[in-house]
Amino acid sequence: MxxxxxxxxxxxxxxxxxxxxxxxxxxIQAHQNLELSLVVMAQHLAPDCGYTIQDVLxxxxxxxxxxxxxxxxxxxxGMAKSLGLAIIELSQVFTMSKPDIIMVTGDRGEMLAAAIVxxxxxxxxxxxxxxxxxxxxxxxxxHAITKFAHxxxxxxxxxxxxxxxxxxxxxxxxVIGAIGLDQIREGxxxxxxxxxxxxxxxxxxxxxLISQHPVTTEVASAGQQMRETLEAIKxxxxxxxxxxxxxxxxxxxMCKVIEEFEELPFVRRFVNAPRELYLGVMHVxxxxxxxxxxxxxxAPSFHLPFVNIGSRxxxxxxxxNVLDVPHERTAIAQAIRFAATDTEYRxxxxxxxxxxxxxxxxxxxxxxxxxLQIDGSLIQKRMIES
Numbered sequence: 001m002x003x004x005x006x007x008x009x010x011x012x013x014x015x016x017x018x019x020x021x022x023x024x025x026x027x028i029q030a031h032q033n034l035e036l037s038l039v040v041m042a043q044h045l046a047p048d049c050g051y052t053i054q055d056v057l058x059x060x061x062x063x064x065x066x067x068x069x070x071x072x073x074x075x076x077x078g079m080a081k082s083l084g085l086a087i088i089e090l091s092q093v094f095t096m097s098k099p100d101i102i103m104v105t106g107d108r109g110e111m112l113a114a115a116i117v118x119x120x121x122x123x124x125x126x127x128x129x130x131x132x133x134x135x136x137x138x139x140x141x142x143h144a145i146t147k148f149a150h151x152x153x154x155x156x157x158x159x160x161x162x163x164x165x166x167x168x169x170x171x172x173x174x175v176i177g178a179i180g181l182d183q184i185r186e187g188x189x190x191x192x193x194x195x196x197x198x199x200x201x202x203x204x205x206x207x208x209l210i211s212q213h214p215v216t217t218e219v220a221s222a223g224q225q226m227r228e229t230l231e232a233i234k235x236x237x238x239x240x241x242x243x244x245x246x247x248x249x250x251x252x253x254m255c256k257v258i259e260e261f262e263e264l265p266f267v268r269r270f271v272n273a274p275r276e277l278y279l280g281v282m283h284v285x286x287x288x289x290x291x292x293x294x295x296x297x298x299a300p301s302f303h304l305p306f307v308n309i310g311s312r313x314x315x316x317x318x319x320x321n322v323l324d325v326p327h328e329r330t331a332i333a334q335a336i337r338f339a340a341t342d343t344e345y346r347x348x349x350x351x352x353x354x355x356x357x358x359x360x361x362x363x364x365x366x367x368x369x370x371x372l373q374i375d376g377s378l379i380q381k382r383m384i385e386s
Contacts, residue, residue, distance in 0.1 A: 049247050069082045107138040135314040155179075232330075234264060242270070
């Protein structure tokens, strides 16, 4: 008798998260007992975010469902309405596709929507990158997903401990490392020469990578925060690769400020940078700055200093490569110059280890999803008291 393939519905909503989970998608596809059901939604379907569903298609993945949820809004109210719409749409998608497991990643609204729907439909939810600490509404969303999820796949033992302290059963927690490091470890990114040619960069001069997103609890300040960073970049004058912000509340005001700095000849701007290019830039960069989690999770694998600006990543586990500064142009400029030129600091970063690197993660995820015993005891959750 042929064994039934276990259908795994994977949610992807942004360019950044898709690049991170892509090795897991490949591992699910390759597993003899798993079938991938890919649900593409949110920023992937937005033209002003680069319409990155095309990247998914170019990678050869078959898309099971497209779910449009983003509203033409730059407010917290718009984000909340999008969450509600995602719950409605995903309940219909899962009713039709009947997945055996739903896999979500991180801390975005579309992931919370999928977890809520899965819990209500008695479909097990597996959560990647839970238990981490950061600022803004992301942390509330991340921990809320933990309480809806049935299986936890955190990146570090520290995160696993937090999940357990949230009352989750230790038997449901599997430490796998950061899945986004698999592609780096395998060297699957553009070469230095390719990056230099693509972006017209001089590799013998300092290069700065900027990736900054709105802080959802500081929406009114988003534009000014972007301005402080760009004024710092203007003052420093290093070659700069700038990645546009995500679509969270405040993102559009940040984009308007970026447009004001179009005349800077040493800045290369991308609405959407393919993962291979983004990692390639990290490999050639002298320093990274902004508030993206990639500066904390991926950058250490490149021994790349990261100037962490503001509160978005407050409390997140980090390595020796992170320098914390406020949204203030002078402090940002000083930190970028220091990180790019101080030989003693750069040597310390070069010798440091990435706290998120636990070896290959993608195959671990696929094996866990394939071996889970799906029954009433998995679906039925209760808080474990310490």
